[in-house]
Amino acid sequence: MADQTNAPRRLTRKGQETRKRILGVAADLILKQGVAGTQIDEVRRSAGVSGSQMTHYFDDKHTLVRDVIAWQAENTLESHRHPALGRLDTFEAWRSWAEMILERQTERGFRGGCEFGSLAGQLVECEPDLRPDLAAGYEQWRDLFREGLRLMRDRGDLLPTADPDMLANALLAALQGGLLLAQTLRRAEPLRDSLRAAVAHLETFAATPLSRED
Structure with missing residues (x-):
């Protein structure tokens, strides 16, 4: 699945679900607002996670965008x-x-x-x-x-x-x-x-x- 393409290793099931939620929120915001118009802190708030959780799964916005690409690619295939x-x-x-x-x-x-x-x-x-x-x-x-x-x-x-x-x-x-x-x-x-x-x-x-x- 797309959310696992560049996923950190050995995530717990809860961690996998949290990461999936962040990716889904980020993908939706980017679609509506564009990459430039979507800030990582906005993604964090919309996903309901802490700053430490965001940096645990995604080093920076660039990493997040790269993983959103993989997420959207797999979702496209699934459709x-x-x-x-x-x-x-x-x-x-x-x-x-x-x-x-x-x-x-x-x-x-x-x-x-x-x-x-x-x-x-x-x-x-x-x-x-x-x-x-x-x-x-x-x-x-x-x-x-x-x-x-x-x-x-x-x-x-x-x-x-x-x-x-x-x-x-x-x-x-x-x-x-x-x-x-x-x-x-x-x-x-x-x-x-x-x-x-x-x-x-x-x-x-x-x-x-x-x-x-x-």
Whole structure:
């Protein structure tokens, strides 16, 4: 899990829960206020912990932000591991993925966008030493997509010429761009259209003609 990625060793169960609470609070504040607008003392107060507890789990704000990146990366992966999606290794799973994301963002009024993408947008240029952490999060996300697509190709659902890397890149880019546009414009069409277009592109690599039940 994300809260364990850079976690101190030998935490008690209570310590693990406290650390998880701090990370959750910090992630929420950063999403709402940005990294620059979120101070570590504000995180401490909102999480209801003491100063000594904060320094026990996180040496400084930089450490906290790095661990929030890992937290958000894992939460992003978990949101794609819904039982209805399986391993993202069928055409129906990819259609469900697109509709599930659209429904989730609609319920949120298209506010907040992508939690992980928001972190990347804020930090990738102004905090270059954190770029590898952000890149690692995106690579895990891309790997999840690529593995499902590879299974489809190896099973014969996709043409042998289908490139899982290319298709994973296209699907992830369509998602990230659609989320940002929908967040900015506060409407569904950019996200809906980008996701459906990406899935439609995937379907052009079907080894056999598709029906809507496939």
